[in-house]
Amino acid sequence: SQKIEQNSEALNIQEGKTATLTCNYTNYSPAYLQWYRQDPGRGPVFLLLIRENEKEKRKERLKVTFDTTLKQSLFHITASQPADSATYLCALESGGYQKVTFGTGTKLQVIP
């Protein structure tokens, strides 16, 4: 069956370090993958989209990689700040017009 795995354990890192979050998937062949940020009690906010033919995408302090052989995406936040503390969700294209399936998310805590 199709599965998206994000580390359910919270990730705690020191301010200024690089945070790396992982999204693994099985039985999908997504044309693209997305990353979102969600704060408590709020809707997710779209951050980045990476297509299957792209290895890496950057936006300011964010970097996403997409390895279709390993079936894995890595999401990096460089020079992390306490304001980056949130839950980060990956979402995979799953057939149908712009239809995606979301992972359960990883909670990131940046410690001052």
Add this chain to the structure above:
Amino acid sequence: DGGITQSPKYLFRKEGQNVTLSCEQNLNHDAMYWYRQDPGQGLRLIYYSQIVNDFQKGDIAEGYSVSREKKESFPLTVTSAQKNPTAFYLCASSGDNYGYTFGSGTRLTVV
């Protein structure tokens, strides 16, 4: 500012009642979606619509109904057939850039 408006923010439902959650967007997006989020679980797709007057069931459509009479509006009705409706409900839309824009959510509680 363009965006998605969900209302109400909090909703309380009595057993056996139908309730309707509102979702309005002014982004001119064709596609709209309803998700349900429970603690410790990912977003689960209830219904989605790619165009006006058309919609498809998602993974957990039982006990829910929708309509898409206008491009801007995609209301969700939680019927009495939904046995465990307490959850956080999120509406989203998507356009040419494929990224979803979400509303701020409605928290539904059964009393």
